[in-house]
Amino acid sequence: MATGSQELGQILPIDGIRIATISAGVRYQNRLDMVLFELAAGTRSAGVFTLNAFCAAPVVIARQSLKDSAGDVRYLLVNTGNANAGTGPQGMTDAQACCKAVADATGVDVRQVLPFSTGVIGERLPSERIVAAVPEALGALEVDSWLLAAKGIMTTDTRPKAVSRVIEHAGKRITITGITKGAGMIKPNMATMLAFVGTDAELDQTLLSSLLQSSVEQSFNRITVDGDTSTNDCCILSATGRSGVRVTEADKALFDAFSSALHELVLELAKLIIRDAEGARKFVTVDVRGGGNTRECLQVAYAIAESPLVKTALSASDPNWGRILAAIGRAGVENLDVSKIDIYLDDVAIVKQGGLAPSYREEQGQKVMNQEDITLHVELARGECRELVWTADLSEEYVRINASYRS
Amino acid sequence: MATGSQELGQILPIDGIRIATISAGVRYQNRLDMVLFELAAGTRSAGVFTLNAFCAAPVVIARQSLKDSAGDVRYLLVNTGNANAGTGPQGMTDAQACCKAVADATGVDVRQVLPFSTGVIGERLPSERIVAAVPEALGALEVDSWLLAAKGIMTTDTRPKAVSRVIEHAGKRITITGITKGAGMIKPNMATMLAFVGTDAELDQTLLSSLLQSSVEQSFNRITVDGDTSTNDCCILSATGRSGVRVTEADKALFDAFSSALHELVLELAKLIIRDAEGARKFVTVDVRGGGNTRECLQVAYAIAESPLVKTALSASDPNWGRILAAIGRAGVENLDVSKIDIYLDDVAIVKQGGLAPSYREEQGQKVMNQEDITLHVELARGECRELVWTADLSEEYVRINASYRS
Known part of the structure; x- marks a missing residue:
């Protein structure tokens, strides 16, 4: 069951972001279970992560690499079917192996590749299957594929969840597009299950991070399905700057327009999780x-x-x-x-x-x-x-x- | 569903306590829904009550009357089918009318009659049906009827819950018997749904009260079915003194024997609630x-x-x-x-x-x-x-x- 309409509005591509969604056979064969985001050079990313003390190996690595790279992230590598949580040192090794496969194949620093996992807790991540699928993913990168990615990150979700917003400014356009997943083990704590938001606006890392945090606080941090905070919550916001529009606090009108649009979009994503809550009729x-x-x-x-x-x-x-x-x-x-x-x-x-x-x-x-x-x-x-x-x-x-x- | 055995051990009468269990038609006809405890003169009672801020009218009155009478309580009047909670000033009037009917018919002070209600929240208590049934209840008082009373206080419970313990001391016997009810809206906070415990030991009011509180803290306050604290939780312990055995802190061996037996009994009652938790298989x-x-x-x-x-x-x-x-x-x-x-x-x-x-x-x-x-x-x-x-x-x-x- 789920509530509301299944219809999503038009989901717009983000200049500077390409995405591949493929089947790596993580848990089941022939199921979309691996998504790779490629972020153009110059993109800045910010993130918020679960506060569950048992955070998963990919969360530990993504948080550290985001810090080490000062937001200069080039790839987001997501798998479903396995949360790589409660997996100890082996889990760290497995998540690192996946990131290294992407870094080696593309020539970026391994700290510019952030890993994300969702699925069953406590089973070893079959990293060799993900590593083996990296070449196929790199060959499948496309600009206009957010909706497919929204399907690729689903677990018990019955519907893909995606939202776009456009801001017109001085004859130019900024676009923001985001996807999320989650239907159970939902009481995000400073973050959500998994959400990826991209924009072609240009923003400083500090501003990007503070805008993401305030948006998440009033959206993902205000929903609950069952009070169970996940070990794998992550929300990432990436700004490619390709629109040529720079958002700063100095230009208040633009800043307000961008932050409202971002807030609305993130809130809409959070509500889509509640509409698809496990067994939901209300x-x-x-x-x-x-x-x-x-x-x-x-x-x-x-x-x-x-x-x-x-x-x-x-x-x-x-x-x-x-x-x-x-x-x-x-x-x-x-x-x-x-x-x-x-x-x-x-x-x-x-x-x-x-x-x-x-x-x-x-x-x-x-x-x-x-x-x-x-x-x-x-x-x-x-x-x-x-x-x-x-x-x-x-x-x-x-x-x-x-x-x-x-x- | 429920877990464990339905079998209860032998449930022993308490000298000085008589009980009537009848049908007053509070919500349904021909269902046991009213229990009246008569406590012999000289009995001392202690109680703990819900900490839910929305406590029901009978809880407000029982707590105050227990204080006003310094534990010299003579009747406990219990109804199921209606919690008399969220009923405002009318709820207070209704609960008082029930107590007054017992006081008038028996010649005790109205503050020596404590009211207890359990059932649906937010509907007016049909106090006239309870008042009308008081003469029948007074005529039906019997010594050996704890098990029937345990049936009379059930709501969504599938089983009556009762436990007895005997302590031998210097050629004399102390008996403790208790009953309880509850299967959902269970996360007692300093009290339980409803529990009534009687003993023929003799104890000071202060000691009785502190023993009850420490027993409840490690038993009823350690169970949860659904995390929902009820508006009507009450646990009452009444000591008639009829065994001729006086329990004081000075006689450490007897004190320890009594307090362990009381603790075990109250814990056993609390566990019986969990065994009968709504839908329980574990x-x-x-x-x-x-x-x-x-x-x-x-x-x-x-x-x-x-x-x-x-x-x-x-x-x-x-x-x-x-x-x-x-x-x-x-x-x-x-x-x-x-x-x-x-x-x-x-x-x-x-x-x-x-x-x-x-x-x-x-x-x-x-x-x-x-x-x-x-x-x-x-x-x-x-x-x-x-x-x-x-x-x-x-x-x-x-x-x-x-x-x-x-x-």
Whole structure:
């Protein structure tokens, strides 16, 4: 199951980025499982990575190489079917072997090749299959192949996820295109499962990095499928500069246009993950307002978004507001005055001042719950802070998928 | 589904406590849904209650009346079918009306009657049905009826839960008997769903209260079904003194015998909840050792015990240790050195020093996972602290139960 439309908007190529998507037989034969991005000379890249203490070997290497190369990255090598996580020193050797194969074949420094893996945790990466497939990948590089790459990085995803945005500026155009994957083990922590975003704008490494971090904070870091932060989360933003348009903080209008477009695009990618959440029948926006600070808004939002009882009620289209109220009550907000709390399902007031709203009729709540897209809006009446979190319902299908994923 | 045996040991009456279990028609006709405990004059009671900020009206009243009466409680009035939570001022009025009906009929002070409710949140308690049933309940009081009471407090439970313990001391006997209910919305916070424990020992109110709190902390406060703390958690311990044996800290041997027996009994009740967890096919002990302190042991234990991915793997009997490792990695323990972590399934070493144990063979892990009772044992190698948490798997049946509970 998944929610919303399968239709993606037009996905635009990025001048300076070529991509190959092939089958390397990592776990299964004849499945797209290897994607190679080639970034033109002069491209600058920034990245954010999982904060899971057990981060995978490719995450360790990608983070270090990004630093060592000061963002002067030339290739991104991605495989699915195996996360190369929990694989110890052997995992590091395997990831390095894959990067070296690309570096040797292209003449770049090995630190200019970043590795990314996603799939089953705890099994050895068959690096020899990836190494053997590098020549085929290099021969298959094409400019206009983001959508195929979006398919190539899928695991339990049922749909490819890709978004493009165009900014017109002084007679020139900047294009941004991004792809992502992820459907379960989703509660990104400073990063996401895997996301690759490219632009033909020109940006300094420092600015690129700060823009990526602020975009991710309000998008990938605001979604949860199951509260399980992956060992392999990575989000990379690469700017080729080929549009001839340089984005700096000095040109405020351009800077604002670029940063809004980037933010919208990354948020759209994050929402596509929630639309394709394992077993999802509902797309749920948890909108917590009136908090004293960000922290308490997020405590309440995640207590709701991760409550198995709220999520099963959503799955059943049951306006069971008592479960929302119980989740708010256990969220850990200090000195919470429950007699001031209001809860809305979309625009329907269901709880007023901590109790059932006098105006509420069950059929009103039922009508909202029957929708595919639902907003749970909570008013805390403690301050001016507002935070949004996106999640999906918990269905029997989620359990089926995750009880059978390895088999 | 449920795990373990349905058989309960012999459930012993407590001298000084009589119980009635009847049908008051709270939500359904002809279902046992009202239990009245009568405590003999001189009995002292202690209690612990939910820390959910949205605590139900009966919790507010029971906590206050227990304080006002200094533990000199004479009746415990319990109903199922309706939690009287999220019901605002009307909920307080309804709970008070029920207590007053018992007080008026028996001549005790209204503050000597404690109310307890469990069931659906957010609907008005039909207090008139409970009030009308009080005379029938008073006429039905019997000494030897703990097991029937255990049935009378069930909601989504599939089994009654009751335990007795006997302590022999200087030719005299102390008996302790307890019952509990709960199968979902279980992550007690300083209390449990509902538990009532009686003993014929004689104890000071202060000692009774501290013994109850320490027992609950290591039992009900160490179980989780779904991480959802209820609005109605309560655990009450009543000591009638009728055995003629006085327990004090001065008599260390007796004190130790009593407190161990109480602790064992309360822990056994807590485990019975996990055995009857909604949809449960597995009874899982999460044993975290080598932590620097209690807090970090519990962070790791709950990250595992509440991970939907670990729980679905358990449901499928899949030794998917990568999910356990990912949960440990995101638990939030500072400066965690993952290269020191070992994980065992029962006695089978599956992870050594953060990676797959060289000796591990999948069939060993599979053999343990096929069992109904499984211990996930984690070694952190950071200190001497150890904490245990008990949980169940996450099955499709859990989702089915909670998607249909209100209908």
